[in-house]
Amino acid sequence: MFADELKTLRRLGFRHVLLQVLNFASVLASGLMIWKGLGLLTNTESPIVVVLSGSMEPAFYRGDLLFLVNPPDTRYQTGDITVYKIPGQDIPIVHRVLETHDVVKPVNGVREKVPRPENQLLLTKGDNNYLDDVELYQGLDWLERKHIVGKVRGFLPYVGYVTIALNDFPQLKYALLGGLGLLALVQRE
Amino acid sequence: MPTASEDRDVVKVNNASLNELKNALDDAIKRFLSRPDLFKQIHLHTDVRLALGWAGVFVAGATAFYAWRLDFEQSKSLTWIGLIVYVVLTLLQTLYAYFVEGDIIFVGKRKTFDKRIVTERITLYSRTKPSTPENPPAYTLSLTYRRSTSGGKSLLGRGQASEARPYNAFFDEQGVLDHDRFETWVGEIVGRVMESEAE
Numbered sequence: 001m002f003a004d005e006l007k008t009l010r011r012l013g014f015r016h017v018l019l020q021v022l023n024f025a026s027v028l029a030s031g032l033m034i035w036k037g038l039g040l041l042t043n044t045e046s047p048i049v050v051v052l053s054g055s056m057e058p059a060f061y062r063g064d065l066l067f068l069v070n071p072p073d074t075r076y077q078t079g080d081i082t083v084y085k086i087p088g089q090d091i092p093i094v095h096r097v098l099e100t101h102d103v104v105k106p107v108n109g110v111r112e113k114v115p116r117p118e119n120q121l122l123l124t125k126g127d128n129n130y131l132d133d134v135e136l137y138q139g140l141d142w143l144e145r146k147h148i149v150g151k152v153r154g155f156l157p158y159v160g161y162v163t164i165a166l167n168d169f170p171q172l173k174y175a176l177l178g179g180l181g182l183l184a185l186v187q188r189e
Numbered sequence: 190m191p192t193a194s195e196d197r198d199v200v201k202v203n204n205a206s207l208n209e210l211k212n213a214l215d216d217a218i219k220r221f222l223s224r225p226d227l228f229k230q231i232h233l234h235t236d237v238r239l240a241l242g243w244a245g246v247f248v249a250g251a252t253a254f255y256a257w258r259l260d261f262e263q264s265k266s267l268t269w270i271g272l273i274v275y276v277v278l279t280l281l282q283t284l285y286a287y288f289v290e291g292d293i294i295f296v297g298k299r300k301t302f303d304k305r306i307v308t309e310r311i312t313l314y315s316r317t318k319p320s321t322p323e324n325p326p327a328y329t330l331s332l333t334y335r336r337s338t339s340g341g342k343s344l345l346g347r348g349q350a351s352e353a354r355p356y357n358a359f360f361d362e363q364g365v366l367d368h369d370r371f372e373t374w375v376g377e378i379v380g381r382v383m384e385s386e387a388e
Contacts, residue, residue, distance in 0.1 A: 007198060015235055022242045029249035033275050036256060036268050045261040188212045 024184035044070040044150035049083055049092055050160030055126030056081070056094055063161040066094065068150030075117045076100060076145075081152040082124060086138050092149055095124040098132055101142060118145050200366040207326055210356050211317050213366055214328055215294045218313060221372050222379075228297025228311060234290045238282060245278040292316050292331075307345065310335045311379070318353060329353040330375065334382045348382040 038047045051064040102115035121142035125132040166173045202209040252271025256264045292314040299309045318327040331351035
């Protein structure tokens, strides 16, 4: 199937093979760096997430793509839609902030006048759920700011289904990667 | 210029792709001029591109690895450094390819002993002239040639040439390259430039 391309590769030598593999590797590298750069700009480890459950309907449905930001010194307000991860759980949860609680933590033994946003405590609930999320907090009564991945600033409907499909059928992921790799290896600039 | 008609692989490309046509001719030139009795190819441009490119890939990989290993807050400064280094490397690579490498497809060197050591250096450039309503797409080949002695310090001669031929002079309807015809043309140009400097 790729006899012509393989012959060309063998004919052109080792340097050429290195160049072609570099083609593929640099596509991956640039994708990775764009993702990391986006994360740094938005101050969140996962600037784009996919909605997995229907607990936020009718605002968000399963398969929606969400764009997150996590402004460092800003209070989260009631009504913000946040994505958080409980330590020990892999899966991020997308729910709305129901209550906030500002805590003043003494710094070097001195009680501060104004509470700091990073010490905020939050209680969340999914729009489509009957109960709030306390059961999900694995023993905690409140969510802390460090558990929050970010708050939702925008979304795209349906696009997330691609990611869901890739995760549910890992063969698709390998097939896609393999196909891309093959393409990059035999394509000349 | 000797044109040996040894057994060569058939080169068949997609006639409709200008990219493939140019690449096929560029590769043929590299094979032709790298023959032992002709020039020794200097791989400097390729090596610089490989070095910068692979360095970028490793920086990207290392940055992603550390970001994955460490907590997000801890990894932020390292990620910034990695990202900036990657952008710088990519920028350098692009600038090098555009300004320094440009249209160059082959750089070769040859040393001959003729009462003294004579060093010859040849550089070939190629470009595609896109088709116009009157003419089919053409392959423009330019070359510069330099002959010197005493380790490059005293210049003996210099020459250059530039010629264009339509791609259909070398490829038939199926896209098969006519090696002999192409090598005759290239050999004639190179020979002409080199001979005109002969003392």
